[in-house]
Amino acid sequence: MQLHEARVVLTGASGGIGMEIASALCAAGARVLAVARHQESLLPLLVRYPQNLHWVAADLTLSFDRHKVLAAVEAIGGINLLINAAGVNHFAMLEQLDDSDINAMLAVNVSAPICMTKLLLPQLKQADSAMVVNVGSTYGSIGYPGYASYCATKFALRGFSEALRRELADTRVSVLYVAPRATRTSMNSAAAQALNDALKANVDDPKTVASAVLHAIAGDHRDLYLGWPERFFVRLNSLLPNLVDRGLRKQLPLIRRLSHKPENEQKP
Numbered sequence: 051m052q053l054h055e056a057r058v059v060l061t062g063a064s065g066g067i068g069m070e071i072a073s074a075l076c077a078a079g080a081r082v083l084a085v086a087r088h089q090e091s092l093l094p095l096l097v098r099y100p101q102n103l104h105w106v107a108a109d110l111t112l113s114f115d116r117h118k119v120l121a122a123v124e125a126i127g128g129i130n131l132l133i134n135a136a137g138v139n140h141f142a143m144l145e146q147l148d149d150s151d152i153n154a155m156l157a158v159n160v161s162a163p164i165c166m167t168k169l170l171l172p173q174l175k176q177a178d179s180a181m182v183v184n185v186g187s188t189y190g191s192i193g194y195p196g197y198a199s200y201c202a203t204k205f206a207l208r209g210f211s212e213a214l215r216r217e218l219a220d221t222r223v224s225v226l227y228v229a230p231r232a233t234r235t236s237m238n239s240a241a242a243q244a245l246n247d248a249l250k251a252n253v254d255d256p257k258t259v260a261s262a263v264l265h266a267i268a269g270d271h272r273d274l275y276l277g278w279p280e281r282f283f284v285r286l287n288s289l290l291p292n293l294v295d296r297g298l299r300k301q302l303p304l305i306r307r308l309s310h311k312p313e314n315e316q317k318p
């Protein structure tokens with residue numbers, strides 16, 4: 051896809067990764083409908099790219115708000131790119147989570163992108179060539195302790211992306227699944243950051259993720275797994291899960307300890 055010809059709905063546009071994608075798309079000449087509940091973090095970009103960027107206020111868990119996005123798409127005469135980047139995450143052992151946290155992850159990370167895609171598919175199909183981009187995670191391929199519900203949502207999003215790609219194989223709409231590894235945004239709580247620090251995990255800058263996503267869109271790729279050795283572990287987990295079980299078993303005391311630490315005792 052030619053980025054300067056992209057007419058985009060971008061969810062999660064006010065977040066760490068979404069905002070960098072919005073910025074890079076606008077710099078490339080694309081027109082972007084930035085979907086999020088909050089506008090504040092987008093204000094500098096809205097001022098910088100008044101022709102390219104427009105904010106649509108929407109809570110993606112609400113059908114009424116998703117239809118507001120559709121109305122905005124119709125008002126600009128259609129789109130050829132939908133990027134589902136909104137997401138929520140809670141690092142905690144399953145028993146520590148409230149049902150409301152679990153349901154929020156399922157609603158924002160799974161139901162919302164599926165329903166948003168369904169709603170906008172007729173618009174995407176009208177374009178000469180179009181793409182749906184679903185932002186998953188390394189945790190969409192590796193089940194990780196402390197992230198059981200989040201992993202469930204990202205595994206679901208990966209399955210949805212694969213099935214949808216096959217369902218749309220005889221149309222002009224393609225599907226790109228993106229799996230970032232840990233990325234420096236406010237999605238990661240102090241506890242999650244403390245775990246990444248303790249494990250010396252690689253943490254990407256959101257700009258790096260955005261630039262890789264744009265490259266994958268421009269190259270019409272089908273999936274994008276960010277980072278080494280994370281790509282290797284994804285492959286290893288699918289071939290030799292018992293080996294990964296043993297490795298993660300050793301991390302379990304640390305994961306359990308950090309997930310239980312009160313927020314005010316954790317590093318920022």
Ligand SMILES: NC(=O)c1ccc[n+]([C@@H]2O[C@H](COP(=O)([O-])OP(=O)(O)OC[C@H]3O[C@@H](n4cnc5c(N)ncnc54)[C@H](OP(=O)(O)O)[C@@H]3O)[C@@H](O)[C@H]2O)c1
Pocket residue numbers: 061062063064065066067068085086087088089108109110111134135136137138139158185186187188229230231232233234235236237238
């Ligand atoms: N950060 C990481 O380490 C990491 C790693 C792998 C994958 N990812 C994935 O990358 C994507 C972006 O993550 P991020 O790190 O940029 O997260 P972030 O900074 O926390 O941003 C989350 C975004 O989701 C939006 N959102 C949350 N609930 C919403 C709702 N009910 N309705 C509409 N929008 C909602 C937020 O917008 P409002 O609050 O303004 O509505 C915000 O724009 C997510 O899908 C995440 O799972 C992140």
